[in-house]
Amino acid sequence: MPPPRLVLRGMVGVRQGRRLWGPLTLALSAGSALHLQGPNGSGKTTLLRTLAGLRAPAAGHCERDGEAWFIGHALPLADELDALANLRGWLGLSARVDDAVLQAWLDQMQVPRQRPLRQLSAGQRRRLALAPLALQPRPLWLLDEPFDALDAAGQSALCALAQSHLASGGALVLSAHQGLPAGFPACEALWLGPADWVGTVGQ
Amino acid sequence: MNLCLAILRRELALAWQRPAELARHALFFVMTAALFPLSLRPDPATLALLGPGVLWAAALLAVLLACGRWFDEDLRSGWLDQCQLAAQAAELPLALPLAMRFVAQWLLVAGPVLLAAPLVALQFDLQGAALAALMVSLLLGSAVLVQLAGVAAALAAGLRGAGLLTLLMVLPLATPALVLGTLAVHAAQQGQPAGPALQLLAALLALASIACPWLGAVALKQAVGD
Numbered sequence: 001m002p003p004p005r006l007v008l009r010g011m012v013g014v015r016q017g018r019r020l021w022g023p024l025t026l027a028l029s030a031g032s033a034l035h036l037q038g039p040n041g042s043g044k045t046t047l048l049r050t051l052a053g054l055r056a057p058a059a060g061h062c063e064r065d066g067e068a069w070f071i072g073h074a075l076p077l078a079d080e081l082d083a084l085a086n087l088r089g090w091l092g093l094s095a096r097v098d099d100a101v102l103q104a105w106l107d108q109m110q111v112p113r114q115r116p117l118r119q120l121s122a123g124q125r126r127r128l129a130l131a132p133l134a135l136q137p138r139p140l141w142l143l144d145e146p147f148d149a150l151d152a153a154g155q156s157a158l159c160a161l162a163q164s165h166l167a168s169g170g171a172l173v174l175s176a177h178q179g180l181p182a183g184f185p186a187c188e189a190l191w192l193g194p195a196d197w198v199g200t201v202g203q
Numbered sequence: 204m205n206l207c208l209a210i211l212r213r214e215l216a217l218a219w220q221r222p223a224e225l226a227r228h229a230l231f232f233v234m235t236a237a238l239f240p241l242s243l244r245p246d247p248a249t250l251a252l253l254g255p256g257v258l259w260a261a262a263l264l265a266v267l268l269a270c271g272r273w274f275d276e277d278l279r280s281g282w283l284d285q286c287q288l289a290a291q292a293a294e295l296p297l298a299l300p301l302a303m304r305f306v307a308q309w310l311l312v313a314g315p316v317l318l319a320a321p322l323v324a325l326q327f328d329l330q331g332a333a334l335a336a337l338m339v340s341l342l343l344g345s346a347v348l349v350q351l352a353g354v355a356a357a358l359a360a361g362l363r364g365a366g367l368l369t370l371l372m373v374l375p376l377a378t379p380a381l382v383l384g385t386l387a388v389h390a391a392q393q394g395q396p397a398g399p400a401l402q403l404l405a406a407l408l409a410l411a412s413i414a415c416p417w418l419g420a421v422a423l424k425q426a427v428g429d
Contacts, residue, residue: 049284049428052284052288053288053291054284054287054288054427054428055427055428056428067288067292068288069288070284070285070288072281072284074279074280074281075280075281076280076281076282076284076285077280078213078217078276078280078282080217080220080221081213081216081217081220085213085216088209088212088213089209089210089212089213089216090285092205092208092209092212092213093205093206093209093210093285093286093289094205094206094289094292094293095205096205116220138292
């Protein structure tokens with residue numbers, strides 16, 4: 001039994017005084033993936049932000065084993081800067097980054113590196129969000145709608161990243177409205193339903 | 204360390220892409236301060252009397268007006284999330300990246316104003332010791348103002364009409380710096396030592412440098428977690 005990467009104990013999410021989900025109790029072991037499902041406004045983003053430690057849960061708590069990447073729906077990229085400068089800033093927050101590595105990665109992903117980001121398409125910007133996952137390994141990924149605006153090539157790149165992440169003992173939680181593409185690793189599903197719904201996914 | 208360098212580098216790179224922003228703060232300062240010699244009685248004694256106050260008030264407004272909506276874009280784009288996650292991962296307080304942000308903002312906003320100040324001071328016949336006192340007091344005082352404005356901007360992050368709110372919150376808190384700064388210049392003009400007022404201003408800066416990053420970090424955590 002691999003050690004759990006993420007453990008939730010009786011966690012409840014509340015937003016604007018309304019209970020969104022919970023109490024949730026589950027453990028996510030190394031190498032497993034969880035797919036959050038539910039209608040708009042059911043609290044998928046809130047759950048991901050809580051798991052990342054950006055929000056405090058209204059009750060209960062969660063334990064992470066190691067660091068997590070949280071990639072939200074909005075990307076921490078500045079329109080005025082080019083792709084290279086943006087990634088340098090983002091990845092540089094946690095570790096030293098080598099420009100040559102970034103440039104090689106951008107070329108491989110076919111993202112123009114010298115043009116300001118406002119001239120790039122939504123899909124090209126979204127591809128940049130794969131950079132932290134590819135270049136700075138962390139044991140837990142929390143991805144909010146990562147397939148949004150990605151084309152087929154981008155989607156298969158993310159699928160390949162997720163495969164190797166899980167194979168190397170990582171875990172991931174993601175939300176995806178359109179369902180997962182065929183190449184994506186098998187996921188357990190967690191339905192964040194109407195407000196009084198209580199969900200547990202056993203291991 | 205990486206965290207601090209990355210933040211400083213990104214802020215400077217962003218500012219480099221918007222040079223007009225930098226010039227705007229200095230231009231505001233120059234225009235406000237330059238209107239007074241034209242509209243007052245053109246008499247050296249009057250100008251020397253009013254000069255310190257006018258220069259300091261203009262610099263204060265230029266710095267505060269520049270600091271209204273610092274964190275809005277960072278909050279919307281999720282940049283603040285990433286800063287907080289990086290700080291969490293490195294087990295550093297969020298106050299540290301925030302302090303770095305203050306340093307960047309001080310360089311970018313107060314820098315141009317400080318560069319323009321000696322030229323504008325010529326209009327008020329400030330020379331020698333008085334000019335030196337003005338520059339030192341502005342150097343210390345602008346760092347206090349930027350940090351106060353940063354805390355207010357953090358408190359107001361994500362609210363509508365935050366620019367005005369920031370200004371209203373900071374103005375009363377900024378008055379001690381204004382009083383001490385002008386006192387120092389007045390003293391130097393009359394041949395008295397400017398040291399005591401400047402030392403008090405430096406004490407104010409020390410206090411602000413300890414308190415403001417922590418207060419701002421508390422406010423930003425609230426904004427991120429909301």
